[in-house]
Amino acid sequence: MSLPPAAIVTDIEGTTTPIDFVHKTLFPYARARLAAFCAAHIGHKILADVPEPVLETLLGWMDRDEKITALKTVQGMIWEEGYRTGALKSVLYPDVPPALKRWSQGGLRLFVYSSGSVPAQKLLFGHSDAGDLTPLFSGFFDTAVGAKRDQTSYAAICRGANLSPGETLFLSDVAAELDAARNAGLRTCQLVRAEDDTKPCPDHDTAADFAEVARKFGLPRA
Numbered sequence: 151m152s153l154p155p156a157a158i159v160t161d162i163e164g165t166t167t168p169i170d171f172v173h174k175t176l177f178p179y180a181r182a183r184l185a186a187f188c189a190a191h192i193g194h195k196i197l198a199d200v201p202e203p204v205l206e207t208l209l210g211w212m213d214r215d216e217k218i219t220a221l222k223t224v225q226g227m228i229w230e231e232g233y234r235t236g237a238l239k240s241v242l243y244p245d246v247p248p249a250l251k252r253w254s255q256g257g258l259r260l261f262v263y264s265s266g267s268v269p270a271q272k273l274l275f276g277h278s279d280a281g282d283l284t285p286l287f288s289g290f291f292d293t294a295v296g297a298k299r300d301q302t303s304y305a306a307i308c309r310g311a312n313l314s315p316g317e318t319l320f321l322s323d324v325a326a327e328l329d330a331a332r333n334a335g336l337r338t339c340q341l342v343r344a345e346d347d348t349k350p351c352p353d354h355d356t357a358a359d360f361a362e363v364a365r366k367f368g369l370p371r372a
Contacts, residue, residue, distance in 0.1 A: 155337055160261070170345075184209065217265040219292070249371070261313075316335055318337065
């Protein structure tokens with residue numbers, strides 16, 4: 151039997167957080183405020199990489215759920231205001247906070263890798279329905295390290311965080327991301343959340359929740 155992993159890198163959407171929260175709460179919140187944001191930030195460097203017409207470009211990217219760094223940064227800035235005022239509070243699956251706490255207390259190093267910007271990741275875990283969970287994590291990564299379906303991204307994360315790929319477990323609901331992580335030498339597990347109607351992939355270990363992840367990989371559990 152393999153030794154338990156020493157580190158965990160987790161996705162967010164469909165893994166720690168219901169897809170509906172992202173698509174039915176966060177995205178509409180940002181979309182409704184996008185025009186005002188663009189008007190207030192004309193000439194700002196954050197919009198410098200967005201082709202004209204800026205608002206229409208951002209809306210198109212949002213409609214197609216493009217994983218473009220400029221869009222994710224803008225969304226994160228808009229969400230920051232919502233979290234600060236209390237209009238937004240992030241939702242996590244109920245099995246996630248206790249598992250993250252046990253794993254951190256048990257000595258595992260925890261990381262996040264998501265297409266959402268690092269500031270947006272910290273907002274989500276910092277303003278969750280289970281309180282501020284950001285102290286549990288050793289680091290956060292976004293598409294600045296590369297695309298989530300590119301194995302070089304996972305190699306870059308391991309180098310940047312001084313992780314051994316073979317001792318690192320990547321958690322995601324997306325098979326293509328798991329394939330890329332495995333090709334980089336990481337261990338993998340697909341979260342198959344019934345609420346998100348995730349289709350299991352036969353090429354990877356699967357788990358219905360973080361409690362099952364703990365059982366399958368010998369991690370600290372209640």
